[in-house]
Amino acid sequence: xxxxxxxxxxxxxxxxxxxxxxxxxxxxxxxxxxxxxxxxxxxxxxxxxxxxxxxxxxxxxxxxxxxxxxxxxxxxxxxxxxxxxxxxxxxxxxxxxxxxxxxxxxxxxxxxxxxxxxxxxxxxxxxxxxxxxxxxxxxxxxxxxxxxxxxxxxxxxxxxxxxxxxxxxxxxxxxxxxxxxxxxxxxxxxxxxxxxxxxxxxxxxxxxxxxxxxxxxxxxxxxxxxxxxxxxxxxxxxxxxxxxxxxxxxxxxxxxxxxxxxxxxxxxxxxxxxxxxxxxxxxx
Amino acid sequence: xxxxxxxxxxxxxxxxxxxxxxxxxxxxxxxxxxxxxxxxxxxxxxxxxxxxxxxxxxxxxxxxxxxxxxxxxxxxxxxxxxxxxxxxxxxxxxxxxxxxxxxxxxxxxxxxxxxxxxxxxxxxxxxxxxxxxxxxxxxxxxxxxxxxxxxxxxxxxxxxxxxxxxxxxxxxxxxxxxxxxxxxxxxxxxxxxxxxxxxxxxxxxxxxxxxxxxxxxxxxxxxxxxxxxxxxxxxxxxxxxxxxxxxxxxxxxxxxxxxxxxxxxxxxxxxxxxxxxxxxxxxxxxxxxxxxxxxx
Numbered sequence: 230x231x232x233x234x235x236x237x238x239x240x241x242x243x244x245x246x247x248x249x250x251x252x253x254x255x256x257x258x259x260x261x262x263x264x265x266x267x268x269x270x271x272x273x274x275x276x277x278x279x280x281x282x283x284x285x286x287x288x289x290x291x292x293x294x295x296x297x298x299x300x301x302x303x304x305x306x307x308x309x310x311x312x313x314x315x316x317x318x319x320x321x322x323x324x325x326x327x328x329x330x331x332x333x334x335x336x337x338x339x340x341x342x343x344x345x346x347x348x349x350x351x352x353x354x355x356x357x358x359x360x361x362x363x364x365x366x367x368x369x370x371x372x373x374x375x376x377x378x379x380x381x382x383x384x385x386x387x388x389x390x391x392x393x394x395x396x397x398x399x400x401x402x403x404x405x406x407x408x409x410x411x412x413x414x415x416x417x418x419x420x421x422x423x424x425x426x427x428x429x430x431x432x433x434x435x436x437x438x439x440x441x442x443x444x445x446x447x448x449x450x451x452x453x454x455x456x457x458x459x460x461x462x463x464x465x466x467x468x469x470x471x472x473x474x475x476x477x478x479x480x481x482x483x484x485x486x487x488x489x490x491x492x493x494x495x496x497x498x499x500x501x502x503x504x505x506x507x508x509x510x511x512x513x
Numbered sequence: 514x515x516x517x518x519x520x521x522x523x524x525x526x527x528x529x530x531x532x533x534x535x536x537x538x539x540x541x542x543x544x545x546x547x548x549x550x551x552x553x554x555x556x557x558x559x560x561x562x563x564x565x566x567x568x569x570x571x572x573x574x575x576x577x578x579x580x581x582x583x584x585x586x587x588x589x590x591x592x593x594x595x596x597x598x599x600x601x602x603x604x605x606x607x608x609x610x611x612x613x614x615x616x617x618x619x620x621x622x623x624x625x626x627x628x629x630x631x632x633x634x635x636x637x638x639x640x641x642x643x644x645x646x647x648x649x650x651x652x653x654x655x656x657x658x659x660x661x662x663x664x665x666x667x668x669x670x671x672x673x674x675x676x677x678x679x680x681x682x683x684x685x686x687x688x689x690x691x692x693x694x695x696x697x698x699x700x701x702x703x704x705x706x707x708x709x710x711x712x713x714x715x716x717x718x719x720x721x722x723x724x725x726x727x728x729x730x731x732x733x734x735x736x737x738x739x740x741x742x743x744x745x746x747x748x749x750x751x752x753x754x755x756x757x758x759x760x761x762x763x764x765x766x767x768x769x770x771x772x773x774x775x776x777x778x779x780x781x782x783x784x785x786x787x788x789x790x791x792x793x794x795x796x797x798x799x800x801x802x803x804x805x806x807x808x809x
Contacts, residue, residue, distance in 0.1 A: 234616060237656075292733040293695035293703065297688040299729055300710075303722065304681045351725075423740075423767035430701035437699070438661040 265319035265335065272312055276345060279305045283350045302351040309346045313339065519554030522547045523567060530574075545574030552590070565594040569607075576614070585614035589627060596634045604634050605642055612653075621657040625650040629666055640673050647673070651693070660693040664702060667693065671709075672775050680717035684710040684726065695735070704741035707733070708768070709776045711745050716779040718786040720752060744768040752784070760784045 279302050286298040320335040402412075468477075526547035530539040552567035572587035592607035608631030615624035632646035647670035654663040667690035674683035687710040694703035707730040714723035727749055730736045744766060751759035763769070764780040772780070 231617075231619070233656075291692075291695065293692040296707075296726075296729045296733065297685070297692045300685045300688045300726065303725065304685050307681065420767050424771070426740075427701075427767075427771040434661075434699045434702060437697075 265316065265322070268312065268316055268319060269335075269338065272309055272316065272342065275305060275309055276349065279309075279349045287350070299351050302349060306346055306349060306351065310343060313342050313346070316342065519551040519558065519560075519563070519567070522551035522554065523563070523570075526551065526570070539577075541574045541577040545571055545578060548574055549587075552587075556594070561594050561597055565591050565598070565603075568594065572610075572614075581614040581617040582620075585611045585618070585623070585627070588614060589630075592627075592631065592634075599638070601635055601638050601642075605631055605639075605646070607631075608634075608646075616653075621653050622659065622662065625653040625662070625666070628653070629669075632666075632669070636669075636673055640677055644670055644673055651689075655693060655696075660697045661699065663693055664690070664699075667706075668773060671773070675713070675775050675779070680713050681719075681722075684713040684717075684722075687713065688726075691730075691733075695733070700735040700739065703733075704736050704739040705772055707736050708741040708745050709772055711748065712769070712772075712776055712780050712783070715748065715752065715783055716785055723752075724749060740768050757784060 282298055282302050282305075286295050286302070289295045289298065316339045317336075320332070320339045471477075526544045529536075529544040529547070530541065532539060548567050548571035552564050552571055555561075555564035555567055568587045568591035572584045572591065575581075575584035575587060588607050588611035592604050592611060595603040595607055608627045612624040612627040615621075615627060628646045628650035632643040632650065635643040635646065647666050651663045651666050651670070654660060654666070667686065671683050671686050671690070674680075674686060687706045691703045691706035691710070694700070694706060707726075711723050711726050711730070714720075714726055727745055730745075731742065736742050744763060747763045748760065751763055760783055764783050769780045770777060
């Protein structure tokens with residue numbers, strides 16, 4: 230664990246110093262007091278970082294991390310687009326020591342920025358995965374499969390029986406109005422089932438979370454019991470070594486007798502002196 | 514115990530640790546013991562400021578005795594006292610220090626717990642710092658493959674973001690939560706995180722982002738097959754149609770009611786902004802793709 234510690238600390242220290250290095254370079258390249266140049270430099274750095282993220286996103290295998298990276302890229306793009314108007318205002322301002330050509334060049338740079346920002350790939354070029362085309366068809370409401378709309382074949386596997394049931398249901402619904410209450414009952418049941426399903430899923434995840442914790446407890450308790458057993462055995466050995474059990478009882482009994490005698494001897498003169506003092510107290 | 518006793522213990526302990534001509538090396542062992550006793554005495558006497566200082570010094574002593582676990586525990590006690598004094602900067606510093614010490618012991622769970630406690634304390638006072646602490650705590654757990662434990666932290670951080678009305682950041686964080694859930698195969702949490710992200714984008718009135726987010730998430734198998742995906746589809750199509758009733762109906766559905774309560778509040782307030790304008794814009798756009806399809 231400490232090796233990993235060292236590695237992470239070294240990484241963070243290097244990163245810190247890298248930051249200082251790049252900043253120094255940028256500052257030497259750019260005239261120090263120019264607010265425009267600073268802001269432009271910062272925007273450039275952000276664009277670079279976003280491009281790098283986009284690259285790593287395209288190389289990622291894990292879809293979920295691609296999603297997360299793309300979201301971050303989009304957020305950065307939105308933020309940069311907000312900075313562009315600020316830059317435009319700064320570009321128009323006259324700065325001392327700046328020629329008119331450079332001013333025009335700056336304006337051009339700022340105008341080119343929004344295009345560059347939009348050009349950063351954030352995964353929106355990729356069309357949504359169309360498994361059986363049901364995702365796209367759901368958003369095009371002009372195409373309808375049946376009277377209810379968005380049900381599709383891949384999500385529910387329809388056997389002949391179930392499609393028959395569906396037809397029966399449609400007929401019944403159209404014929405009898407009294408079946409409305411049945412529908413409502415079924416709706417309530419389905420809501421209850423939804424809640425149950427959700428709770429079951431959460432419980433599943435919670436139990437999954439606790440499995441490694443239980444394993445840890447298991448190993449620790451095993452170690453503790455082994456230690457205890459060891460200690461008990463050694464204690465037994467030591468005790469039996471000193472004395473066998475019969476002799477041990479005799480030992481204890483003799484010890485008690487000695488203590489009793491000692492207590493008696495200790496108390497006798499004390500009792501004597503006590504009685505003397507009490508008598509004197511009575512006389513007085 | 515009279516309240517002067519802890520003071521005397523502190524003075525004694527300070528004397529033991531200060532180097533001078535007569536003392537060439539500090540006696541940290543006994544000093545640490547005295548500091549601990551003084552700190553407990555101060556805490557009982559409700560002298561919070563002094564107790565905090567005593568805990569700090571005790572922690573330092575334990576560090577010198579190279580027992581980072583005890584040092585971290587003392588740092589946490591000091592931080593808890595600093596919280597009562599509303600000294601937020603110190604709270605953050607102490608908890609960070611405690612977390613580093615826990616990391617030294619190689620125990621990442623207590624380390625991230627310390628950061629989480631700090632974040633919870635700072636949630637109301639300094640929310641930006643709280644978010645930073647939550648993020649660091651999540652990173653710490655993820656490095657140790659303990660993403661399951663990070664779910665609570667993700668949830669709390671998202672709530673803080675939404676309270677600060679930083680919806681884009683909240684949605685990004687939710688997608689990170691989805692990533693962590695994906696790594697430990699917690700598909701239900703993953704799908705709920707993605708659906709929550711879409712809802713946050715819609716609440717922030719950013720339909721384009723919401724659509725992009727939805728497209729991205731549809732590429733994830735687990736989400737594609739889930740209940741939450743159906744709900745998201747219904748929501749997005751209701752938006753494209755500009756059907757306010759449908760949006761409200763979807764928002765009342767049980768799938769959304771299973772999400773976090775902050776997200777449910779946002780969903781119930783949908784639709785924000787002008788949905789019919791969206792419908793017109795989308796109608797114009799939809800014609801073009803249809804033409805392309807006809808040509809091919």
